[in-house]
Structure formats: C-alpha cells, structure tokens
Amino acid sequence: MAYTTKALMLMAVLGLAACNNPDRYGAGGGPGDGTGAGGIQTGGLGDASDPRSVAYFNQTVGDRVLFAVDQSTLSDQARATLAGQAQWLNTNSDYAVIIEGHADEQGTREYNLALGARRASAVQDFLISQGVAASRMRTVSYGKERPVEVCSDESCFSRNRRAVTVLSIGAGA
Amino acid sequence: MTCNSPPNARKWLFFPAPHRLKDLNEHTRNERKKDTCMTLLRTLIPALALALSAVSPLATTTAQAEPLRIILDSPVIEPLPFAIPQFIAENGEAGQYAADISRVIASDLVNSGLFREIGSDAFISGITSFDAPVAYNDWQAINAQALITGAVSASGDRIVVKFRLFDVASGQPLGEGLQFAGTPGSWRRMAHKVADAVYSRITSESGYFDSRVVYVEESGPKDNRLKRLAVMDYDGANVAYLTDSSAIVLAPRFSPNGESILFTSYASGFPAIYIMDVATLGIRSLGEQPGTMTFAPRFSPNGQTVVFSLERGGNTxxxxxxxxxxxxxxxxxxxxxxxxxxxSPDGSQIVFESDRSGNQQLYIMPANGGEARRISGGPGRYGTPVWSPRGDLIAFTKQNEGRFHIGVMRTDGSNEGLLTASYLDEGPTWSPNGRVIMFTRQGAGAEGQPALFSVDISGRNLRQVPTNGPASDPAWSPLLP
Structure with missing residues (x-):
C-alpha cells in the first residue's frame, strides 16, 4: 500500500528526529511542567530537598520568569529569580539548559514566535551576564503553542507569558 | 502489479502533468481493479485522474449580447436564482454519480453566496434528455434566471460529465456545452469544474471551486496540543493527512504550482522551515542555520525563492x-x-509586518530588500499581511480593543475594511480568484476550539468550513489544472 508505506517512512523520519530531540513537547511528551516522557526530562528530578537536584532548581530556585503584555524586559522579580538560576548553574556545571520563550494567545502566531524568542534571549543574556557560559545554553520559542494555563483571561495569560529554564544533564549545548 | 508497488504512483498523487495523461490513464485502470488496496489511495487522490479529462464543445451557440451577469463589485448582490434538475444518468452505472455531481455543483454555487437554488419541488417540467429543447417558459414561470442541465455516463474507470448553462430570461444558452471526462474517483473535481464554469460565465471572473486547502488539524487539550498537516478540497471533502502529529507543525503554504508545501516544524526540537513534495510526501529542510529559528515561509510567484523569518539572538x-x-x-x-x-503577484515587492514603530504594522519593500514604506495607519495592531492574487488588495489580521479582525486594504493602505470580528481571528489566505478569504477563528477558554471560516472580500457570506476536527492555519492552493 503505497500511501501507508510513505506515511510510515515519514513517521520514521520524524520519529528519529524526535529521539535526538530536546523538545520536551515532542512525541508522547507531557505538558509543560517538567516530567514529559519524551526528550531531555527523563533523567529524573531527584529529591527537592537536595539542593543539587533538578526538582530543587525547578521549585526552590524557580525555573521560570514572567513578562508583561507584549514585553521582553526583565522585571526586578525576574532578575532576582535569574540571579538564583545563575548561581545554581555556576555551582552545578554538569547541566546544559534550553531556555523556552512563550507568549499568551493574544497575538498572531508568527509574531508570538518572535516575541517568545525575544523573551528567551533576554533570559539568556542575563544569565551570561551572571557568568553562565553561553555554550551551555540554547533558546527556543514556542510562541503561543504551549500555554500552561488554558483560560482566556489575564489570570492565565500572565502565567503563559513566560521564559522557562529547562535543565538537561550532560547535554552540552 | 501488486498493492505494494503501484508503478508511478508518486507521479500522480496530486497534479499530474498533461503529457503523462496516457500513462496515468493506464495506471489508473490497472489500479482500480485492486479495490481493497485502493481505499487509502483514494483518500489522497480523488483529484488526480481528472487531469486526463478532455474538454470538448457540444454546441457552438454564441451567447447573446447582454448575458446573464453578476457584477462582483456591486455594493449589493442579490443571490441569483438557478435551477439544476438532477443530471441525467445515461446508463445504469451513472445513476449515483449523476445525483452526487448535481448536488456538489449546487452546493458550490450556493456556498459562494452569489446564487440561490430553486428546489426541484417547484419545477414545472423536467429534463428528460440532455439534447431536448429547453421549455424556457416553464423555468421563467418559477423565476429561475439560470438553468443548468447535464448528463453523466459511466463505464468502468471512466465517467463523462456534460453540462449546459441557459439564460432563462432571454431564452438562450449561455456559452457552449462542455464535457469533462475522468475516473470515478475524480467525480467531485468534475462537479467543481462545472460549477467553476458556471461561476465564470455569469461573473466574467475565474472560479475557485476546483481547488484544495492545506491546513493544520489539531487535537488534544490546549496545553498539549497535537498538530498535523492535512489537505482537503476547498469545501472540506477528501481530507488526507501529510504528517503525523509527533512534532508541532505550523502554517503550511502551497507552492504556486501546487506541487510543494512549505511549513514550519519542531521535528528537530527547534522551529525550522521544511519543504514537502506533495506527490512523494518527502521533506527536506530549507534555509537551516545552526543556532537560529526559522518560520513564516512563503513562496515567490515563480516558486524558486522562499521568503521567511530567521531569528538569531532574539532578533527576527x-x-x-x-x-x-x-x-x-x-x-x-x-x-x-x-x-x-x-x-506581490508580480514578484517585485514584499509586504510584511514589523514592530519597528513600537507595535505591529504593515510595510511594503522591494523584493530584494531596501527601504520599506508603512501602509497601515488605523488604530490597533496589524499582522499577517497577504497579497491578493489579483494584486489589488492586502488581507491582514488586526487587533484592536481586545478583538481580532480579518480585513483588507489597498496596497497603499487606503480603503481599509474589516470583514470579521471575534475573540480571535487570524491568518487570512486568498481563494485563487481573489474573491474569498479563508482564516482561523478560535474561541476563548479551555473549550475554545479553532476552526476554519471563509468570508467574501465584501464581508458577506461568512461560513465555517467543515473539517474532521479542530483546524487552523489554512492556505489555499491555486486553481487545479
């Protein structure tokens, strides 16, 4: 069956891509907050009481910062969180990071991709200024494709306008 | 031949070239015998075989001096009443095709918003033979202005559709009778071609019914959306899937000849643009630059160049x-x-959006770069501009005071008109004749699903396009050959 064969070939191609894939939203991946089955988060979060654990980074240091509408400027609170992230990353030098930029749904798809990239880049620039090596970091924008909250008012939008620092052990960028 | 290796199958999945017609014909004939293994192929192909159809005149009557006419730029268009008696089945095998083809033609015309069908229960006389004289008085009496008659014959892998269009008021045919021939799998395309011919004769503009739309079909919750590329006839029929949903895919675009599709995928973990050969479904990356993100691709009119956004270090x-x-x-x-x-359709200019002024606005620059002039000037933000195939208008998405709109403006920014308003409308795409715009409309909240809608450039005839599930990012093909 020609079409089936082609579809399988295509799936194989995409599937292979997914295996090398830092995209934690890839095939079978769970939603946003860290324990997706696909991609880099499968290494285990560890015990949140262990200051060297990924869980500690995500929960205690804080893995994300939030932005105002249509802005990529870091607030004072965001800078404080990122300073903590930088300190942790400088201590735990085995980890590489991917910084994800996200937007709320109040915008067109293309613009939000570009806006998410600005946000991720703002975080990366700040971490570099705090001594984290640029070679350990990569950015990616999801635009409005991966909200963590699905209501359509400011209570959700404000949590979706975010940049998330995602750790991966041993995966030097 | 076996089911697993249909020779040349890749060549005819979508738009076979005319010089291959003979091969296609033979191949199709062989393949049809394998009924059990044709099922999936049919979902991809119904379109194709039609390309082998011959179009031949049945009569040479010329149209009268003042033909039946709809002026598309009129401020008010009253839908034109037409009658389409069920096409005559010229043999037993043709019965279902005759009924189905008549319905698709009527549906195309009615859905355009320009025509109103007079139901068959009002008919005074029927059509008993395709070549019998038309009793104009009987059609005038029920206020039909246009009459469409036709006949279908079917034998094996070939069906032939004939039709004639009549101007009832003046009691004359409008143009020549035509016939289309193709395989049974292409019966809907033949119906669309008849409807395009009727539309074209009455409006003096080309139609748009024999066309396809590539789009993104969505499933799953909003915070873990699954997306895959799909293609369908313009009216939602004949859906086929082009990718699986293992990676997010966005904003597919047809090439000018319909043979390739550009899209953005997260297959590598990072958004990047790919080009797909529609016939083979083979994909390759395009414009890839390490450490960057690429998106928003679109072909130039000659299909040799792709313009797109590249993000590096946070700047796009x-x-x-x-x-x-x-x-x-x-x-x-x-x-x-x-x-x-x-x-632009002549390839000399590019319209795009930029926030260089502080928020999103529309600009036009030469196709090789250079100084850009801003064309949008009203309140709010403007994005996703798309140049019309006729060259006269720019369609766009506008955000203003918490609402989204699809609108059109002239290329100098004048005569802005908003065609829609909702919580979230975005991403316009033009019908091949530049008369209709399709776009994504998404509702609010966790249950707010995206769907495809179409609207005339006058703002009339807003309709949801039927799809199997939630759908977004439509892009219209050119008119099929």
Whole structure:
C-alpha cells in the first residue's frame, strides 16, 4: 500500500528526529511542567530537598520568569529569580539548559514566535551576564503553542507569558 | 502489479502533468481493479485522474449580447436564482454519480453566496434528455434566471460529465456545452469544474471551486496540543493527512504550482522551515542555520525563492532562500521583529509586518530588500499581511480593543475594511480568484476550539468550513489544472 508505506517512512523520519530531540513537547511528551516522557526530562528530578537536584532548581530556585503584555524586559522579580538560576548553574556545571520563550494567545502566531524568542534571549543574556557560559545554553520559542494555563483571561495569560529554564544533564549545548 | 508497488504512483498523487495523461490513464485502470488496496489511495487522490479529462464543445451557440451577469463589485448582490434538475444518468452505472455531481455543483454555487437554488419541488417540467429543447417558459414561470442541465455516463474507470448553462430570461444558452471526462474517483473535481464554469460565465471572473486547502488539524487539550498537516478540497471533502502529529507543525503554504508545501516544524526540537513534495510526501529542510529559528515561509510567484523569518539572538529579520541552491539573502537588518512576509503577484515587492514603530504594522519593500514604506495607519495592531492574487488588495489580521479582525486594504493602505470580528481571528489566505478569504477563528477558554471560516472580500457570506476536527492555519492552493 503505497500511501501507508510513505506515511510510515515519514513517521520514521520524524520519529528519529524526535529521539535526538530536546523538545520536551515532542512525541508522547507531557505538558509543560517538567516530567514529559519524551526528550531531555527523563533523567529524573531527584529529591527537592537536595539542593543539587533538578526538582530543587525547578521549585526552590524557580525555573521560570514572567513578562508583561507584549514585553521582553526583565522585571526586578525576574532578575532576582535569574540571579538564583545563575548561581545554581555556576555551582552545578554538569547541566546544559534550553531556555523556552512563550507568549499568551493574544497575538498572531508568527509574531508570538518572535516575541517568545525575544523573551528567551533576554533570559539568556542575563544569565551570561551572571557568568553562565553561553555554550551551555540554547533558546527556543514556542510562541503561543504551549500555554500552561488554558483560560482566556489575564489570570492565565500572565502565567503563559513566560521564559522557562529547562535543565538537561550532560547535554552540552 | 501488486498493492505494494503501484508503478508511478508518486507521479500522480496530486497534479499530474498533461503529457503523462496516457500513462496515468493506464495506471489508473490497472489500479482500480485492486479495490481493497485502493481505499487509502483514494483518500489522497480523488483529484488526480481528472487531469486526463478532455474538454470538448457540444454546441457552438454564441451567447447573446447582454448575458446573464453578476457584477462582483456591486455594493449589493442579490443571490441569483438557478435551477439544476438532477443530471441525467445515461446508463445504469451513472445513476449515483449523476445525483452526487448535481448536488456538489449546487452546493458550490450556493456556498459562494452569489446564487440561490430553486428546489426541484417547484419545477414545472423536467429534463428528460440532455439534447431536448429547453421549455424556457416553464423555468421563467418559477423565476429561475439560470438553468443548468447535464448528463453523466459511466463505464468502468471512466465517467463523462456534460453540462449546459441557459439564460432563462432571454431564452438562450449561455456559452457552449462542455464535457469533462475522468475516473470515478475524480467525480467531485468534475462537479467543481462545472460549477467553476458556471461561476465564470455569469461573473466574467475565474472560479475557485476546483481547488484544495492545506491546513493544520489539531487535537488534544490546549496545553498539549497535537498538530498535523492535512489537505482537503476547498469545501472540506477528501481530507488526507501529510504528517503525523509527533512534532508541532505550523502554517503550511502551497507552492504556486501546487506541487510543494512549505511549513514550519519542531521535528528537530527547534522551529525550522521544511519543504514537502506533495506527490512523494518527502521533506527536506530549507534555509537551516545552526543556532537560529526559522518560520513564516512563503513562496515567490515563480516558486524558486522562499521568503521567511530567521531569528538569531532574539532578533527576527526577513531572509530569502533559493529553493534550488539554498543561497541565503538577508532582506532586513533591524532590532525590531520583521515577520509574515508575502510577495506581490508580480514578484517585485514584499509586504510584511514589523514592530519597528513600537507595535505591529504593515510595510511594503522591494523584493530584494531596501527601504520599506508603512501602509497601515488605523488604530490597533496589524499582522499577517497577504497579497491578493489579483494584486489589488492586502488581507491582514488586526487587533484592536481586545478583538481580532480579518480585513483588507489597498496596497497603499487606503480603503481599509474589516470583514470579521471575534475573540480571535487570524491568518487570512486568498481563494485563487481573489474573491474569498479563508482564516482561523478560535474561541476563548479551555473549550475554545479553532476552526476554519471563509468570508467574501465584501464581508458577506461568512461560513465555517467543515473539517474532521479542530483546524487552523489554512492556505489555499491555486486553481487545479
């Protein structure tokens, strides 16, 4: 069956891509907050009481910062969180990071991709200024494709306008 | 031949070239015997075989001096009443096709918003033979202005559809009778071609019914959306899937000849643009630059160049890439966001959005870069501009006071008109004749699903396009050959 064969070939191609894939939203991946089955988060979060654990980074240091509408400027609170992230990353030098930029749904798809990239880049620039090596970091924008909250008012939008620092052990960028 | 290796199958999945017609015909005939293994192929192909149809005149009557006419730019268009008696089945095998083809033609015309069908229960006389004289008085009496008659014959892998269009008021045929021939799998395309011919004769503009739309089908919750590329007839029939949903895919675009599709995928973990050969479903990356993100691709009118956005270090600019050589060319160099580029139909200019003024606005620049002039000037933000195939208008998405709109303006920014308003409308795409716009409309909240809608450039005839599930990012094909 020609079409089936082609579809399988295509799936194989995409599937292979997914295996090398830092995209934690890839095939079978769970939603946003860290324990997706696909991609880099499968290494285990560890015990949140262990200051060297990924869980500690995500929960205690804080893995994300939030932005105002249509802005990529870091607030004072965001800078404080990122300073903590930088300190942790400088201590735990085995980890590489991917910084994800996200937007709320109040915008067109293309613009939000570009806006998410600005946000991720703002975080990366700040971490570099705090001594984290640029070679350990990569950015990616999801635009409005991966909200963590699905209501359509400011209570959700404000949590979706975010940049998330995602750790991966041993995966030097 | 076996089910597993249909020779030349790849060549005829979508738009076979005319010189291959003979091969296609033979292949189709062989393949049809394998009924059990044709099922999936049919979902991809119904379109194709029609290309082998011959179009031949049945009569040479010329139209009268003042033909039946709809002026599309009129401020008010009263739908034109027409009658379409069920096409005559010229043999037993043709019965179902005759009924189905008549219904698709009527549906195309009614859905255009320009025509109103008079139901068969009002008919005074029927059509008993395709070649019998028309009793004009009987059609005038029920206020039909246009009458469409037709006949279908079917034998094996070939069906032939004939039709005639009559101007009832003046009691004359409008144009020649025509016939289309093709395989049974292409019966809907033949119906669309008849409807396009009727539309064209009455409006003096080309139609848009025999066309396809590539789009993104969505499933799953909003915070873990699954997306895959799909293609369908313009009216939602004949859906086929082009990718699986293992990676997010966005914003597919047809090439000018309909043979390739550009899209953005997260297959590598990072958004990047790919080009798919529609016949083989083979994909390759395009314009890839390590450490960057590429998106928002669109073909030039000659299909040899792709214009797109490339993000590096948080900044997004416009580039072109030569499809054949991969040669990159940077068009803009500014700290602002430049995205959503679209070529003019003559290929000389590009319209795009930029926030260089502080928020999103529309600009036009030469196709090789250079000074851009801003064309949008009203309140709110403007994005996703798309140049119409006729060259006269730019369609766009507008955000103002918490609402989204699809609108059109002239290429100098004048005569802005908003066609829609909702919580979230975005991403317009033009019908091949530049008369209809399709776009994504998404409702609010966790249950707010995206769907495809269409609207005339006059703002009339807003309709949801039927799809199997939630759908977004439509892009219209050219009119099929």
């Amino acid at each position: 600019d416009l580039y072109t890439v030569d499809v054949g050589s991969g040669q990159l060319n940077q068009l803009t160099n500014a700290p602002s966001i430049e995205t959503a580029p679209s070529f």
